[in-house]
């Protein structure tokens with residue numbers, strides 16, 4: 092059975108875009124593959140989070156993933172920093188990663204622009220750490236978005252380079268697992284592009300009813316259609332897309348007809364949208380709150396995953412070290 096692996100950065104709460112765009116698909120993968128899902132807490136150190144917040148952000152993401160359906164009985168769930176073998180492989184791979192190729196990474200160039208006062212070496216070697224996450228389990232399928240494709244390419248280059256240099260086949264090449272037609276792009280509420288963390292246009296899985304309603308009622312629209320069957324502006328199209336994700340098809344149809352005959356009242360559409368989002372997310376929020384406050388459950392959920400991950404990581408690292416030429420006295 093092929094191995095699927097994905098890392099989740101421990102920054103902020105999950106929004107609807109994360110849920111419908113990725114997480115729901117992760118949940119389905121659990122029945123088809125051997126799955127490793129982990130919280131990339133080491134990666135988050137590149138931005139120097141405050142120690143007081145560090146653990147709680149890991150706990151938040153873990154609770155939200157569990158609440159949304161990741162199952163510790165099916166997948167190995169763990170925290171990156173609990174697997175020291177990742178860091179050891181990271182050292183080995185850093186010797187094979189060239190400064191020039193890392194500097195050319197889009198994500199690195201972005202960060203140099205955005206956080207010019209903190210261009211640390213961890214940022215430069217971010218893709219090497221990510222390659223270590225993947226290669227340490229010899230995972231071949233990695234469900235990630237477009238923004239991570241370049242990092243995956245670096246993981247493939249490093250796997251190949253290691254195998255060639257040391258005359259081994261320890262590392263298979265990992266590839267992006269794409270969800271094809273199942274991939275849902277969730278738009279934001281500000282009339283622009285997709286829902287994102289930094290854009291402030293999102294609805295979060297842990298938002299309560301009042302927050303959700305307020306956000307949806309404030310969503311950007313236009314003055315309303317004046318001619319029958321006119322083209323929708325992007326902002327209104329986005330609301331319809333959101334509606335089609337969370338509501339019944341008949342509801343979408345009802346408002347589409349109202350739009351087409353110019354009798355639509357955006358306030359009604361928004362009220363319906365807010366109610367239907369709440370219907371989907373409030374049960375998840377309830378589970379998030381319960382899980383977040385249940386340390387025993389959280390401990391159990393990661394214990395088994397950590398054991399599985401360490402066993403798999405230790406086996407790979409032993410092969411890699413043997414290939415490099417390490418020998419114990």
Ligand code: TRP
Nearest residue numbers: 096097098099100131221224225
């Ligand atoms: N870089 C990924 C992101 O920002 C997170 C990540 C870290 C990851 N290690 C990984 C994803 C390994 C897939 C596999 O989303």
